[in-house]
Amino acid sequence: MNLLLTVRHALGALAAAAVLAPATTHAQDKTITLCWAAWDPANALVELSKDFTAKTKVKMKFEFVPWPNFADRMLNELNSKGKLCDLIIGDSQWIGGSAENGHYVKLNEFFDKSGIKMSDFLPATVYAYSTWPKGSPNYYALPAMGDALGWTYRRDWFAKPELQAEFKKKHNRELGPPKTWTELKQVAEFFQGRQVDGKKVYGAAIFTERGSEGITMGATAAMYAWGMTFDDPKKPYNMAGFTNGPAAVEALEFYKSLYKCCTPPGYTNAYMQEGLDAFKSGQVAMQMNWFAFFPGLYKDEKVGGSKIGFFVNPRQKVAASTLGGQGISVVSYSPNKNEALEYIKWFAQPDVQKKWYSLGGYSCHNAVLKDPGFAKTTPFAADFLDAMGGVQDFWQEPAYAQLLLAMQKRVHDFVVADKGTSKEALDALVADWTKVFKEEGKLK
Amino acid sequence: MDAPTQIAQRLAQATPAPLRQRVRGLSDRAIAWLFIGPTMALLLAINIFPLIWTVWLSFTNYRANRPNAEVMNRGIDNYVDVLTDPDIWAAMQATAHFVFWTLLLQTLLGFALAYLIDRKFRGHGFWTTVLLIPMMLSPAVVGNFWQFLYQPQIGLFNYAVSFVSGLPPSSFEMLGSVKLAPWAIVIVDTWMWTPYVMLICLAGLRSIPDYIYEAAEVDRASKWRQFWSITLPMVLPFIMLAVLFRGIENFKMFDMVNLLTSGGPGSTTEVASITLKREAFEKWRTGYSSAFAIVLFVAVFGLANIYVKALNTVKNR
Numbered sequence: 001m002n003l004l005l006t007v008r009h010a011l012g013a014l015a016a017a018a019v020l021a022p023a024t025t026h027a028q029d030k031t032i033t034l035c036w037a038a039w040d041p042a043n044a045l046v047e048l049s050k051d052f053t054a055k056t057k058v059k060m061k062f063e064f065v066p067w068p069n070f071a072d073r074m075l076n077e078l079n080s081k082g083k084l085c086d087l088i089i090g091d092s093q094w095i096g097g098s099a100e101n102g103h104y105v106k107l108n109e110f111f112d113k114s115g116i117k118m119s120d121f122l123p124a125t126v127y128a129y130s131t132w133p134k135g136s137p138n139y140y141a142l143p144a145m146g147d148a149l150g151w152t153y154r155r156d157w158f159a160k161p162e163l164q165a166e167f168k169k170k171h172n173r174e175l176g177p178p179k180t181w182t183e184l185k186q187v188a189e190f191f192q193g194r195q196v197d198g199k200k201v202y203g204a205a206i207f208t209e210r211g212s213e214g215i216t217m218g219a220t221a222a223m224y225a226w227g228m229t230f231d232d233p234k235k236p237y238n239m240a241g242f243t244n245g246p247a248a249v250e251a252l253e254f255y256k257s258l259y260k261c262c263t264p265p266g267y268t269n270a271y272m273q274e275g276l277d278a279f280k281s282g283q284v285a286m287q288m289n290w291f292a293f294f295p296g297l298y299k300d301e302k303v304g305g306s307k308i309g310f311f312v313n314p315r316q317k318v319a320a321s322t323l324g325g326q327g328i329s330v331v332s333y334s335p336n337k338n339e340a341l342e343y344i345k346w347f348a349q350p351d352v353q354k355k356w357y358s359l360g361g362y363s364c365h366n367a368v369l370k371d372p373g374f375a376k377t378t379p380f381a382a383d384f385l386d387a388m389g390g391v392q393d394f395w396q397e398p399a400y401a402q403l404l405l406a407m408q409k410r411v412h413d414f415v416v417a418d419k420g421t422s423k424e425a426l427d428a429l430v431a432d433w434t435k436v437f438k439e440e441g442k443l444k
Numbered sequence: 445m446d447a448p449t450q451i452a453q454r455l456a457q458a459t460p461a462p463l464r465q466r467v468r469g470l471s472d473r474a475i476a477w478l479f480i481g482p483t484m485a486l487l488l489a490i491n492i493f494p495l496i497w498t499v500w501l502s503f504t505n506y507r508a509n510r511p512n513a514e515v516m517n518r519g520i521d522n523y524v525d526v527l528t529d530p531d532i533w534a535a536m537q538a539t540a541h542f543v544f545w546t547l548l549l550q551t552l553l554g555f556a557l558a559y560l561i562d563r564k565f566r567g568h569g570f571w572t573t574v575l576l577i578p579m580m581l582s583p584a585v586v587g588n589f590w591q592f593l594y595q596p597q598i599g600l601f602n603y604a605v606s607f608v609s610g611l612p613p614s615s616f617e618m619l620g621s622v623k624l625a626p627w628a629i630v631i632v633d634t635w636m637w638t639p640y641v642m643l644i645c646l647a648g649l650r651s652i653p654d655y656i657y658e659a660a661e662v663d664r665a666s667k668w669r670q671f672w673s674i675t676l677p678m679v680l681p682f683i684m685l686a687v688l689f690r691g692i693e694n695f696k697m698f699d700m701v702n703l704l705t706s707g708g709p710g711s712t713t714e715v716a717s718i719t720l721k722r723e724a725f726e727k728w729r730t731g732y733s734s735a736f737a738i739v740l741f742v743a744v745f746g747l748a749n750i751y752v753k754a755l756n757t758v759k760n761r
Binding site: 402 | 508509510511512531594595596597599614617619620622702705706707708709710711712722725726727728729
C-alpha cells in the first residue's frame with residue numbers, strides 16, 4: 001500500500017513538474033557559446049558571465065582560441081557559416097568583411113528597442129569596433145574590450161641610483177619612461193647587454209612576428225607616431241606619398257634600428273606571448289604589448305607591483321597608439337540569436353560594465369571611463385585613457401587580410417630579413433595594396 | 445582441408461540463402477565492381493571531385509569568404525598571374541632548396557645508417573629502435589622542440605655548435621638569420637626523416653641474397669668492388685623509391701616549416717605550401733590559389749611520372 005502511495009505521489013509530482021516546467025526549463029536548457037581569443041580578459045569574461053547565467057538561466061559556453069590561430073579559426077568558422085559561436089568578440093579589422101558578407105547581425109534595430117545608446121560608449125571605440133562603413137551609424141558590434149598598444153618598463157631597474165647617474169651623465173636627463181621614440185631607443189640601448197642584478201639584460205621586447213599580425217602592429221606603432229596615415233584623408237585609398245611618405249619611411253627605418261640594436265637574441269618572430277615571457281623572465285627593460293595584459297603583469301609576483309611601470313606609446317611627431325580591442329557581435333548563423341542579443345543587452349548595462357572593468361576587462365563605457373576616479377583605479381588607467389584618445393587602426397576593409405599579409409611580408413622582409421630599404425619595402429607595399437583595392441573596385 | 449578453404453566454406457554456409465542466390469546470379473566482373481564500388485565512390489567524392497572542382501575554380505575569381513559575390517570567369521588569367529608572380533617563384537626557389545638538400549642528406553645518411561645497422565653487433569635492436577624514434581614523432585612536436593633547441597640563449601643546438609666552434613651561443617640565430625634559416629629547416633627534416641630512408645634502404649640490403657656475396661668472395665672481389673658491383677646496384681631501386689616518397693612529401697612540406705619559422709625571416713623559408721595556404725585560407729583568393737595548386741600538382745605529378753619511369757628502367761636492368 002505504502003509503495004502504491006509513493007508511486008502515485010511520485011507520478012503526481014512528475015505530472016505537476018511537466019505542466020510547470022516549460023517556462024523555466026526553456027531558459028535553463030539554453031546554452032550559448034561565446035567565441036574569443038584565449039587570453040587574460042577572456043578569463044575575466046568567464047567570471048563576469050556567471051552573473052548573466054544567474055540572472056537569465058541561460059548557460060554560457062566559451063570557445064577561446066590562442067591569438068596566433070584566432071583569426072584563421074574564427075574567420076573559417078564564419079566563412080563556412082558555422083554554428084559554433086552565438087556571440088563572437090572579433091577583431092576590429094574583421095568588421096568590414098563580416099558586415100558585408102553577412103556574418104554579423106546588424107544591431108541598430110536591437111539597440112533602439114533595448115535602449116542601448118552608442119553615445120554611452122567612448123566614440124573612438126564605437127568608430128573602431130562597431131561601425132561599417134567606418135563612421136556611419138550602422139552598428140554590427142557593441143564595444144566590448146577597449147585596447148591599445150602600450151609599454152611596460154622595469155621600474156626597479158630604472159630606479160637604481162648607479163644606473164640613474166650613468167644615464168644622466170650620458171644623456172643629460174633622468175632615466176625614466178621615455179616620452180619619444182628617440183628617447184625610447186636611448187633607454188633601450190642603455191640597457192642592452194648590461195648586467196642588472198647579476199644577469200645580462202636587453203633593451204626592449206618589440207613585435208616582430210611574421211605569421212599573423214605582430215610586426216605590422218609593432219611597426220605601425222612607430223609609423224603612427226611619426227604622423228603616418230595610410231591614405232590621403234581627402235582622397236581615400238590614395239596611398240602614394242602617405243603609406244610610403246617620408247614620415248612612414250623614417251619610422252620604419254627607426255623601428256628596424258630599434259630591432260637591430262636592442263632586442264634579445266633570437267627575437268625574430270615574437271608577438272604578445274614572447275614579449276610577456278621576455279619581460280616576466282627579467283630579460284628586458286621595456287616591453288611593447290597590449291594594455292589587456294597589464295592587469296596580469298601588475299599582479300605578477302616576480303615583476304609586478306612596485307617593480308613594474310607603464311607608459312603610453314611614445315610620440316615622435318604626433319601622439320598616437322595602435323588600436324587593439326574588439327566589439328561583441330551576434331553571429332548571423334546562430335540558432336540562439338535571442339539569447340545572444342539578451343547577453344549583449346545585459347553586457348551593455350553600466351553596472352555590468354563596471355564589474356567587467358573591476359575583473360580586468362577594459363570597458364569602453366562612459367560610466368566607467370568618465371568616472372572621475374577612473375584614472376587612479378590602476379597604475380595604467382591614465383595611460384589607457386591617454387592611448388584611447390589617439391588610437392589608429394589598420395584597414396578594416398573586407399580585404400583586410402590581404403592588406404595585412406602584404407604588410408607582414410614587406411615589413412618583415414625589411415626589418416628582420418634585411419631585404420632592401422625602408423622606401424623600397426613601403427613602395428612595394430603600396431603596389432600590393434593598390435592591386436588589392438583595384439581588385440576590390442575601390443581604385444581605378 | 446586447409447584452413448582458408450574451411451573458412452570460405454563456413455562463410456558460404458553462413459550467407460543467407462536469398463543473398464547467396466542473388467550473388468550467384470552475378471558475374472565475376474559484377475562482383476569485382478561490388479567490392480571496389482565503395483572505394484571508388486569514396487575516391488571520387490574525396491579526391492576526383494575536389495580536383496575537378498579546383499580546376500574549375502582556378503578559372504574564376506571566386507573567393508570562399510564572399511559567398512554572395514558574383515563569380516566571374518577569368519580564363520587563364522589566374523595561371524598567368526601565378527606564373528608571373530615573383531613571390532611564387534621565390535617560394536618555388538625556397539622549396540627547391542629545401543627538397544634538394546633534404547633529399548641529398550637523407551639519402552646519404554639513410555643509406556650509411558642502413559649499411560651500418562645491417563651488420564650484426566651487440567645492441568643491434570636497441571640502436572635500431574633509437575634511430576627510428578625521430579620519425580615516430582609528430583611534426584608539430586618536432587617543430588616545437590627544435591624551436592627550443594635553436595633558441596640562441598638557451599638552445600642546446602647553439603651550445604653544441606659553440607662547444608665545437610668556440611663561437612658564443614647567442615652570436616648566431618638559426619631561425620632568425622636569412623642565411624641560416626633555410627639550413628635550420630633542412631637539418632630538422634633530415635633529423636626526422638633519415639630513419640625512414642634508412643628503413644627502406646635496410647629492406648633493400650636485406651633483400652640481397654648472401655650467395656651473390658659468396659660468389660664474389662670466391663671470385664676474390666674486394667669489399668669495395670662488392671659494394672659498387674653488387675650492393676649499390678641492387679639497393680638502387682629501393683633508394684630511388686625512398687627518394688620518390690621523400691621528394692613528394694617535402695615538396696608539400698608545411699607543418700614543420702610553419703612551426704619553426706612561419707616562412708620567415710621575411711619570406712626566406714616560405715615554401716610553396718605556406719604560400720598556398722596564405723593565398724587560400726588567409727587572403728581567401730580561392731581562384732588564384734586553385735590555379736597555384738593545379739600548377740603544383742602538375743609539377744609534382746609530371747616529375748613523379750618521369751621519375752617512376754626511370755625507377756622502372758633501373759629495376760628492370
